[in-house]
Amino acid sequence: MKPCVIVFPASNCDRDVAVALEQATGAAPAMVWHGDTDLPDTDFIVLPGGFSYGDYLRCGAMASKSPIMRAVIDKANAGTPVLGICNGFQILCETGLLPGALLRNANLHFVCRSVTLKVENNQSIFTRGFEAGQFVDIPVAHHDGNYFADDETLDRLENEGRVALRYVDNPNGSARNIAGVLNDAGNVFGLMPHPERVISPLLGGIDGTAFFRGVVGAAA
Amino acid sequence: MKAIITITLKNGVLDPQGKAIEGALTGLGFEGVSNVRQGKEIELTLSETDEAAARAQAEEMCKKLLANPVMENYAIEIVT
Numbered sequence: 638m639k640p641c642v643i644v645f646p647a648s649n650c651d652r653d654v655a656v657a658l659e660q661a662t663g664a665a666p667a668m669v670w671h672g673d674t675d676l677p678d679t680d681f682i683v684l685p686g687g688f689s690y691g692d693y694l695r696c697g698a699m700a701s702k703s704p705i706m707r708a709v710i711d712k713a714n715a716g717t718p719v720l721g722i723c724n725g726f727q728i729l730c731e732t733g734l735l736p737g738a739l740l741r742n743a744n745l746h747f748v749c750r751s752v753t754l755k756v757e758n759n760q761s762i763f764t765r766g767f768e769a770g771q772f773v774d775i776p777v778a779h780h781d782g783n784y785f786a787d788d789e790t791l792d793r794l795e796n797e798g799r800v801a802l803r804y805v806d807n808p809n810g811s812a813r814n815i816a817g818v819l820n821d822a823g824n825v826f827g828l829m830p831h832p833e834r835v836i837s838p839l840l841g842g843i844d845g846t847a848f849f850r851g852v853v854g855a856a857a
Numbered sequence: 858m859k860a861i862i863t864i865t866l867k868n869g870v871l872d873p874q875g876k877a878i879e880g881a882l883t884g885l886g887f888e889g890v891s892n893v894r895q896g897k898e899i900e901l902t903l904s905e906t907d908e909a910a911a912r913a914q915a916e917e918m919c920k921k922l923l924a925n926p927v928m929e930n931y932a933i934e935i936v937t
Binding site: 695 | 870
């Protein structure tokens, strides 16, 4: 597997996710600067968490127009797995690869704590390592994780099994407790929680590992 | 010529910042304040001299970057 991590100005989870990718794939990922226009040979792209461009204009808005994103969108449309975590999820929504948007948390608080999630769909490459209906504990750390889409879009996402993860105790006001969303083809996944922060008992848990291993296993 | 672009949250989109401002205004003793909504204004200068062309340009900017149609509306004012 040839993973890569896109690094934006003010990404801050890029190195953490690189460790998680190396653990899952056995290969250190290529770190790709946002200003590049070409991707290296890659079969798994991760957009990491952080506060790209200081969250100017809207979270993820500027990053979604970065030169490298044209190549990422092309690869995503061609079926390459793309995982967006936290700010990466916001960026994927801003590109239109995923529907909806992430608004300011309804309670206005920056929420930084472990949350319990329910795996609603374990048929995706990202969630195949879980049981359907399994509960997992993964930390969130965001100010703008309040998932919003119109009712028609939300109905469609639910009917098509594209709501892969839901909060058990909604920390941010997200519509229908949505924590993670798949694209139509199932190769693009965005979630607000940080699976790369729970990949070792030393970090407090290993529930995050399956997201990375799932993509590796699906490619094998 | 100058374009003044006003971006607001669509009706029905929760605006917790507006709610907080409303609470603060009420706390300051302003009575009868409701429906506070926070938006943003972006001002820019265009070298374009034709008003219709300037408006079209600003419109493109809104669609491509300045506003997110999922949650926001925008209004463009061209000042000559």
